[in-house]
Amino acid sequence: MKFPLLVIGGGLSGIAAAIRAARFVPDVLILEKHSRIGGLNSYFYRNKTLFETGLHAITNYAPPEEKTAPLNRLLRQLKLKRKDFSFCQQYQSEVTFLDTQSLLFSNDFSLLETQIHEKFPDCIDKFQRLLIFLDTLDPFLPAPFRSAKTLLTEVLGDKLLTEMLLCPLMYYGSSHENDMDLNQFAIMFQAIYQQGMFRPQTTIKEFLDQLITHYLSFGGKIKKNSKVIKILHKNKTVVGVELHSGEIIECDNILSTIGNDETQRLISSEPVTLLPRLGFTETIFRLKADDRLKLPEKKTIVFFNTSEKFSYKKPTDYVDYSSGVICFPANFKGIEKKSHFEIRATHLANYAKWKAISTDKKAYADQKVVSSYKTLTCLQNIVGNFSSNIVYENTFTPITIERYTAKIDGAVYGSPQKVKDGDIGFSNLFLAGTDQGFLGIIGSMLSGVSIVNKHVLPKL
Numbered sequence: 001m002k003f004p005l006l007v008i009g010g011g012l013s014g015i016a017a018a019i020r021a022a023r024f025v026p027d028v029l030i031l032e033k034h035s036r037i038g039g040l041n042s043y044f045y046r047n048k049t050l051f052e053t054g055l056h057a058i059t060n061y062a063p064p065e066e067k068t069a070p071l072n073r074l075l076r077q078l079k080l081k082r083k084d085f086s087f088c089q090q091y092q093s094e095v096t097f098l099d100t101q102s103l104l105f106s107n108d109f110s111l112l113e114t115q116i117h118e119k120f121p122d123c124i125d126k127f128q129r130l131l132i133f134l135d136t137l138d139p140f141l142p143a144p145f146r147s148a149k150t151l152l153t154e155v156l157g158d159k160l161l162t163e164m165l166l167c168p169l170m171y172y173g174s175s176h177e178n179d180m181d182l183n184q185f186a187i188m189f190q191a192i193y194q195q196g197m198f199r200p201q202t203t204i205k206e207f208l209d210q211l212i213t214h215y216l217s218f219g220g221k222i223k224k225n226s227k228v229i230k231i232l233h234k235n236k237t238v239v240g241v242e243l244h245s246g247e248i249i250e251c252d253n254i255l256s257t258i259g260n261d262e263t264q265r266l267i268s269s270e271p272v273t274l275l276p277r278l279g280f281t282e283t284i285f286r287l288k289a290d291d292r293l294k295l296p297e298k299k300t301i302v303f304f305n306t307s308e309k310f311s312y313k314k315p316t317d318y319v320d321y322s323s324g325v326i327c328f329p330a331n332f333k334g335i336e337k338k339s340h341f342e343i344r345a346t347h348l349a350n351y352a353k354w355k356a357i358s359t360d361k362k363a364y365a366d367q368k369v370v371s372s373y374k375t376l377t378c379l380q381n382i383v384g385n386f387s388s389n390i391v392y393e394n395t396f397t398p399i400t401i402e403r404y405t406a407k408i409d410g411a412v413y414g415s416p417q418k419v420k421d422g423d424i425g426f427s428n429l430f431l432a433g434t435d436q437g438f439l440g441i442i443g444s445m446l447s448g449v450s451i452v453n454k455h456v457l458p459k460l
């Protein structure tokens, strides 16, 4: 059978793209290398207990009546009913630069404005000017890289406020070391500060199951354990793919969501030049719900920095513990109480260091234990003691990301060079997802939808 559209990758961008296309043409086929869908935002089981791999919070919260907000637009494009989902908003999050300053923010933007007014009184007028500037910027117009850090430093005239505002946006969506593309900054500023964060009442598994059931109802198909090893093409036109099993699948169009360089490697055996990428570790600590001690109950996410200079770059050691993200997935409004309570922590990590020991099982496992211990120490300094109540902990490294999603260098946010229009020089092969430039769950899903709308639907 010849498929009208193959989607390579069953992460959130691939699933969203496939649903959008299947609404108009059934027989869309998702090819996913792993036995599970979801990509970076998936799940796994330990001792029959489900753990989420990635979900801290979804950005871009919007109430149902805000029809043009990205969240509601996305649901409409996918023909999903908002009432079929139960979304729980964050309580309050914090950026804390230890011993110096803290800024609280929530889904009510006025909290951040008040905080800046109180804590950076000299900057509040300048901050308002920044808002006016961001209002006039169209971040979706193609533009070369412009430094958000330079702009913020110029407009705000305050290094600390600049770094504190950048910290959450970089951790949740910058593939550049120590900076961010201005357009990406504007998108993330709106997504995180102006609109805010939420999560589904359910686990990511149930969320993904809902999406896949919906996709299958349009006649879409999915093939798991199906790694694409070659994209077959002639005269800049693709004709099909070859799977790891040797199976050939013919198609009219392909949408790849696995990354630009990763896709180029399927097109040709020529080596690709790689730009430096950022890796992360994520550690999950699980406590019994009744043993949550004095841990914050109404704080959802804490973005922290403990060093003189906030450094968002590849560390020289395995992990940089001086900054990171702490998430309490139970601290969302209205979320049902579970038998356990989790704390998740993200730090920047060095892929090459982890790679060098990854074939030595003991050295790798030992280093994960060291990393988990250091993360714990760091977290306890910020949120209070909980070590004696941990019932389970697990750390994943850039090697885990590489193993399960085949991202080069295990880089969550892919290459720093993005292909904004999804056009990689073929008449019927397009790029969506992480390397198209929209990051995070809503960003990657909107990426899938927008590339299907722009390039694929006109051909189907």
Ligand SMILES: Cc1cc2nc3c(=O)[nH]c(=O)nc-3n(C[C@H](O)[C@H](O)[C@H](O)COP(=O)(O)OP(=O)(O)OC[C@H]3O[C@@H](n4cnc5c(N)ncnc54)[C@H](O)[C@@H]3O)c2cc1C
Residues within 6 Å of the ligand: 008, 009, 010, 011, 012, 013, 014, 031, 032, 033, 034, 037, 038, 039, 040, 041, 053, 054, 055, 056, 057, 058, 059, 226, 227, 228, 229, 257, 258, 282, 401, 404, 405, 406, 407, 412, 432, 433, 434, 435, 439, 440, 441, 442, 444
């Ligand atoms: C620890 C962590 C926490 C995160 N937390 C959040 C959060 O709280 N909120 C948020 O908004 N975002 C979060 N993110 C980011 C978010 O998960 C990603 O930006 C988004 O899911 C990317 O989706 P994607 O579809 O573009 O890529 P991916 O999820 O990487 O999907 C690509 C898929 O392609 C498959 N694949 C790769 N190569 C092949 C091949 N050759 N053949 C077939 N299939 C292939 C992979 O297995 C994968 O399933 C987090 C990420 C991580 C790692």
